[in-house]
Amino acid sequence: MRKNFVIVWLVVLPILSMAQIADSSKIWPTVITLQEVKVSADLPLNNSDVVDFYRTNHFATLDNINARLDGMALIKRGAYALEPQLNGFSGGQLNVTIDGMRMFGACTDKMDPITSYIEPSNLKSIAINQGTNGSINGCNIGGSVDLCLMEPNQKSLNPYASSLGFGYESVSKSKNVLFSIASIKNKWAWGFDAVYRKNENYRSGDDQIIPFSQFQKANLHAVVKYTPDDIQNYKLDLLYDDARNVGYPALPMDVGIARASLMAFEYQLNNKNQLKAKIYYNTIHHVMDDSKRDSLYILDSNTDGKSDSVYMRMDMPGKSSTLGAYVQFVLPWNERNRLLVKADNYTHNSLAEMTMHMRYPGSALVPSMYMQTWPQMLRNVSGIFLQNTTFVSQKLQIMMNGRLDYNMDILQSQYGQEQFSVFNYSLSKKQSKLVKSLNLSVQYYLLKSLSMVTTMGYSERMPTIGERLGFYLYNAYDGYDYIGNPYIKPEKSNYFRLAFQFSRPKIKTNFSQSFSYLRNYIMGVTDTQIPAMNFYANGIRVYQNIPSAKLYSTDLQVLFNPINSLSFYLNSKFTMGELGSGEPMPLIPPLNTVFAAQYQKGKFMLQAECENSLAQNRINLNYGERQTPSYTIFNFKSGYTFKLFKYALDASLGVTNILNKAYYAHLDWGRIYRPGRSLEMFLKYSF
Amino acid sequence: MKHILKFIYILLISVLLISCDKNNEAPTIDPLDGYTKLKEGYALGASAKVEIWGKKNFFMGYNNLVVVLYDSLNLKEKITDAHIHFMPLMTMGMGAMAMQHTCPIENPDETDTNDVFPGAVAFVMPTTADGTWKLGIAVHNHKYDKEGEANFDITVDNPETSVLTVFTALAPDNNKLVLSILEPSKPKVGINDIEFTLHRKASMMDWPADDSYTIEITPEMPSMGHGSPNNVNPVSSGNGHYKGKVNFTMTGEWKINVLVKKDGNLISKDLYFNITL
Structure with a gap:
């Protein structure tokens, strides 16, 4: 759990200000007041100190940054590829995009959220939109997370910048190498960054080695930008991410290989219409691997009641690819109104298979057992998004947005169709559905430095492929196999959010409350009619629409700079969820607070951080949840910038989990202890 | 982009429809096809x-x-x-x-x-x-x-996987019975027809069909210890034939356990057929 304070500013502040309105910096004054922060998030930049810190933080994985974001929590199945959860929403309820591009993990067990294919060094910023209001890139009910890819900054004074960094963490013997290079010449700019990480099994706070917590990965990103004149530019992005031998201690399987590649071509016209057009393609190949696991199971024979041991191996490959395009532009149709229009289309193709090989000791391999856990399906979504911002007065701005998504699912697999005939479904090959979203947001300045933002919205979201056509997807948390429901209805949310933003030069505060009333909430419901598939499965759960559910979240963030060299940051988040039956919603984190203090003078930086999480006693027993105790951990970090042959050498030394606390968070599957005390060392040379 | 995709879909769908039409115009049936x-x-x-x-x-x-x-x-x-x-x-x-x-x-x-x-x-x-x-x-x-x-x-071969069993019914029936499995002859994942015939040995030279029994089936995947849902027990369709539905959730080796009953009494023991998909 490494953290740095500056990254939190860099990432959170623009989001604080932009949480409601992603693209209206000209209208929303809070964005203007924070402009310098937003600008400094651009890399490479003019302010070398900020650059250094930001890059130092590239040693952190994206997960570590996400954990510090507003309303964000992480569902943890291993040391790698944590699944983002925003105010209690996750998976298909959230819209995670890369520069507005849709990308979907290829693992049926959510082992590869797309954030796992992106490295902080690939990113310029992260933009979060809460609740139904985040529908710019697709209808969803929980919010959106847009990861903006890094690009060379033409305005940079330094036309040529490169860096090489090394990092080491003792707890997992983690070795990290980072490299980046960027160059700007006349109308052309290009950049390249590469990351390699290798972690061994980490040691937890009770001095145990956690088996299957290793991972290694490489990530490459290249960008070329051509700017023929002042208002136009063309950009090509190529990204390749390759993770191997990724352990998931909380799951019965690991990942042999998870590979993603992404290509995107963008055109921008920066006149008053701010036209942006993009075409993209991405593909993911994900192969699970249980060859290192002890796969001996004891089986009670049905016929003679005797116990028998069997060996089983499973091959579980998954593929996912997305081809899409969008175009967006702004129509400032009068002095007070600005209309943003975005039209998009994407086609997502996915297939996941499972083949089980089983052997009883002393006998031949039984015939292999094959099924399509995600039958091959093509999902095509065409959407249109409109957002009008009205600048009523200095004190009042009103924003309205709406989106329509026409969703077409085409089942391409005859096999998948036949599989589902087992459950008495005769599946139609094609199913189409229209989902919509409508939001109203009002920002009112009570005082010059205090504003209130109220958002009301309604949105629907399409069920995911797993929720529609998943076939015996094992969930290691509750031990049930999940089966999709081909005719499940879209989930609906009525959303209300009230946020207060207070901004003075020395103190910036954001306090927000949000409430979602969900209908047709999608959840697995135990079906006793269908026999369990496996001897280790507890039974079968079928995705169903629960009539209603409620989610409430509150967040508080305070950034305080009493004097120039000293700053304090507080981020506190709390979520409560309840199903219509009155039961608590499963996998909801308890109150979590991060408090950090940073001292920075010249080339020297010192930072202390404390993270506290209360116990979670509101649990869903039916889902197999157990109470999670509270924990508090402390981290420390220091940094110094040396001059070496007129270039900067950043050295950083830190200790995380100073007290070597054995702890886990409520969203950690398998209640596996997180890493214990760890010494971290980073060195980065910029030239 | 959208238009192109739509166009492709329309094209694809029309190709599918056309090819379906062709299949429907199947000409005369060859009664010896596959024989x-x-x-x-x-x-x-x-x-x-x-x-x-x-x-x-x-x-x-x-x-x-x-x-x-x-x-x-x-x-x-x-x-x-x-x-x-x-x-x-x-x-x-x-x-x-x-x-x-x-x-x-x-x-x-x-x-x-x-x-x-x-x-x-x-x-x-x-x-x-x-x-x-x-x-x-x-x-x-x-x-x-x-x-x-x-x-x-x-020459009558002994198939690798048994598809017929001769058994003596438990008391009070005590008849010698022949149970054959006819379908699924081409088992696939999903729902399949299942069909049995039941004959009684009246004498060495007379083995008439018998519709007076009831048959219940339970498919099972022995290696996984699971069955499948929504199976339909075979019912008599005359001439000793019993027809129902069986579901297979995945490929692999399945075992269909069979119970034969007469007037509600179980008269069979340990009857099953193996089917490999």
């Missing part, structure tokens, strides 16, 4: 040449057999109006110790089906060292109103 000729000979006295076609060589189990008759005076002409009777006979042992029995049969209808005569024989045991099968075909050629018999020495 091979197993035996041929003459039914002496009936002026008929007899051909026996099967899906594979004779095996222990319910054999779908197709009899094709040709006019022995004009071998190009098929006989389509005849009465055919299967006469399988097993001879066990030698000389005075020899013992003979037949097995369940389903004689073809008197009227042809697409010029041929489909029927069935359920061989209850394979050919062994001291047991040999003969298959007699009695033909009543209605064209000339002549009767005759063709006799074939045949």
Whole structure:
């Protein structure tokens, strides 16, 4: 759990200000007041100190940054590829995009959220939109997370910048190498960054080695930008991410290989219409691997009641690819109104298979057992998004947005169709559905430095492929196999959010409350009619629409700079969820607070951080949840910038989990202890 | 982009529709499609040449057999109006110790089906060292109103996976019964038809079909310890046939456990058939 304070500013502040309105910096004054922060998030930049810190933080994985974001929590199945959860929403309820591009993990067990294919060094910023209001890139009910890819900054004074960094963490013997290079010449700019990480099994706070917590990965990103004149530019992005031998201690399987590649071509016209057009393609190949696991199971024979041991191996490959395009532009149709229009289309193709090989000791391999856990399906979504911002007065701005998504699912697999005939479904090959979203947001300045933002919205979201056509997807948390429901209805949310933003030069505060009333909430419901598939499965759960559910979240963030060299940051988040039956919603984190203090003078930086999480006693027993105790951990970090042959050498030394606390968070599957005390060392040379 | 995709979809869908249409215009049915000729000979006295076609060589189990008759005076002409009777006979042992029995049969209808005569024989045991099968075909050629018999020495294979079982019903029934599984002959993942025949041994030479029992099935994947949902127990459809539905959730080796009941009493024990997908 490494953290740095500056990254939190860099990432959170623009989001604080932009949480409601992603693209209206000209209208929303809070964005203007924070402009310098937003600008400094651009890399490479003019302010070398900020650059250094930001890059130092590239040693952190994206997960570590996400954990510090507003309303964000992480569902943890291993040391790698944590699944983002925003105010209690996750998976298909959230819209995670890369520069507005849709990308979907290829693992049926959510082992590869797309954030796992992106490295902080690939990113310029992260933009979060809460609740139904985040529908710019697709209808969803929980919010959106847009990861903006890094690009060379033409305005940079330094036309040529490169860096090489090394990092080491003792707890997992983690070795990290980072490299980046960027160059700007006349109308052309290009950049390249590469990351390699290798972690061994980490040691937890009770001095145990956690088996299957290793991972290694490489990530490459290249960008070329051509700017023929002042208002136009063309950009090509190529990204390749390759993770191997990724352990998931909380799951019965690991990942042999998870590979993603992404290509995107963008055109921008920066006149008053701010036209942006993009075409993209991405593909993911994900192969699970249980060859290192002890796969001996004891089986009670049905016929003679005797116990028998069997060996089983499973091959579980998954593929996912997305081809899409969008175009967006702004129509400032009068002095007070600005209309943003975005039209998009994407086609997502996915297939996941499972083949089980089983052997009883002393006998031949039984015939292999094959099924399509995600039958091959093509999902095509065409959407249109409109957002009008009205600048009523200095004190009042009103924003309205709406989106329509026409969703077409085409089942391409005859096999998948036949599989589902087992459950008495005769599946139609094609199913189409229209989902919509409508939001109203009002920002009112009570005082010059205090504003209130109220958002009301309604949105629907399409069920995911797993929720529609998943076939015996094992969930290691509750031990049930999940089966999709081909005719499940879209989930609906009525959303209300009230946020207060207070901004003075020395103190910036954001306090927000949000409430979602969900209908047709999608959840697995135990079906006793269908026999369990496996001897280790507890039974079968079928995705169903629960009539209603409620989610409430509150967040508080305070950034305080009493004097120039000293700053304090507080981020506190709390979520409560309840199903219509009155039961608590499963996998909801308890109150979590991060408090950090940073001292920075010249080339020297010192930072202390404390993270506290209360116990979670509101649990869903039916889902197999157990109470999670509270924990508090402390981290420390220091940094110094040396001059070496007129270039900067950043050295950083830190200790995380100073007290070597054995702890886990409520969203950690398998209640596996997180890493214990760890010494971290980073060195980065910029030239 | 959208237009292109839409266009592609329309194109794809129309291609699909067109190709479906073509499939629907299937021409005349070949009644011997999938069958091979197993035996041929003459039914002496009936002026008929007899051909026996099967899906594979004779095996222990319910054999779908197709009899094709040709006019022995004009071998190009098929006989389509005849009465055919299967006469399988097993001879066990030698000389005075020899013992003979037949097995369940389903004689073809008197009227042809697409010029041929489909029927069935359920061989209850394979050919062994001291047991040999003969298959007699009695033909009543209605064209000339002549009767005759063709006799074939045949070999009945013992299939790798058993599809027929002979068992003695538990008390109070005590009958000797023959249970054959006919379907699914091409099992696939998903819902499948399942069909059994049940015959009773009335005497060595008489094995009539019996519709008075009830059959219950429970599919199971023994290696995984699970079954499948939404199966439909077979019910009698007459002539000893029982039809239902069976579901397979995945490929692999399945076991279909069968319970046979008479008047609500279970009269079978440890009956099952294996099916590998």
